[in-house]
Amino acid sequence: MIEFQHVFKSYGRSRNILADINFRVDAGEFVFVSGPSGAGKSTLLKLIGGLEPPSRGSIIVNNHRIDKMPNRARPYLRRAVGVILQDTHLLFDRSVMANVLLPLTVVGLEQSQAVARARAALEKVGLSGKEDLNPIEMSGGEQQRLAIARAIVNRPAILIADEPTANLDHDSATRIMDVFRDFNRVGVTTLIASHDTGLMAAYANRTLQITAGRFADFKGVMA
Numbered sequence: 097m098i099e100f101q102h103v104f105k106s107y108g109r110s111r112n113i114l115a116d117i118n119f120r121v122d123a124g125e126f127v128f129v130s131g132p133s134g135a136g137k138s139t140l141l142k143l144i145g146g147l148e149p150p151s152r153g154s155i156i157v158n159n160h161r162i163d164k165m166p167n168r169a170r171p172y173l174r175r176a177v178g179v180i181l182q183d184t185h186l187l188f189d190r191s192v193m194a195n196v197l198l199p200l201t202v203v204g205l206e207q208s209q210a211v212a213r214a215r216a217a218l219e220k221v222g223l224s225g226k227e228d229l230n231p232i233e234m235s236g237g238e239q240q241r242l243a244i245a246r247a248i249v250n251r252p253a254i255l256i257a258d259e260p261t262a263n264l265d266h267d268s269a270t271r272i273m274d275v276f277r278d279f280n281r282v283g284v285t286t287l288i289a290s291h292d293t294g295l296m297a298a299y300a301n302r303t304l305q306i307t308a309g310r311f312a313d314f315k316g317v318m319a
């Protein structure tokens with residue numbers, strides 16, 4: 097569950113990017129975050145993932161007030177929310193397996209358990225057999241799927257992704273969205289920021305729209 101109450105966000109002394117945002121997303125929803133470039137979609141996702149603090153207001157994730165969270169509680173958020181940013185931040189000098197293992201190092205699993213979990217995550221995104229490759233050897237779509245595997249390896253209740261299908265052809269984009277749909281079907285709350293309204297219409301059942309500082313929350317996606 098995610099709840100925003102009177103949330104404002106500005107960067108430094110800039111104008112408010114987000115002003116008085118209020119919404120609640122229940123567990124298991126599939127939500128499309130839409131809006132033109134620069135409207136604040138990435139900012140909204142970063143607030144949910146605890147990567148940016150709000151300037152004002154309260155943000156509740158799974159019954160935890162994250163805007164008031166002391167730094168030592170951040171690892172909780174890292175496990176609760178899987179984040180896929182526009183820049184995937186993959187480690188291009190390490191293997192696919194090493195990339196997926198990385199978030200598990202903070203959890204303190206035994207190596208064999210960690211490897212088993214990483215393999216399961218790679219299987220779910222259709223990358224079994226690619227463990228020893230370097231991400232540089234993979235296509236854009238495969239790199240996105242690797243970023244998803246890394247985001248879900250800690251089994252988060254919430255998955256947020258920023259433009260995960262940007263720069264992909266239609267087939268690869270659909271394949272990425274199918275991966276998100278499969279996680280959503282097993283109960284993972286999913287929020288995706290995208291410009292591709294047509295594609296999102298096939299998956300999301302609710303839209304949070306930010307346009308020129310105005311916020312709208314409506315059922316469905318208008319293609």
Ligand SMILES: Nc1ncnc2c1ncn2[C@@H]1O[C@H](COP(=O)(O)OP(=O)(O)OP(=O)(O)O)[C@@H](O)[C@H]1O
Nearest residue numbers: 107110113131132133134135136137138139140289
């Ligand atoms: N770290 C930052 N410091 C200062 N300004 C920022 C920062 N991050 C974003 N902004 C500004 O906040 C505004 C919203 O940016 P944001 O990336 O959230 O928009 P967006 O809707 O995701 O855009 P896009 O679709 O192009 O990714 C923009 O004007 C941007 O320049």
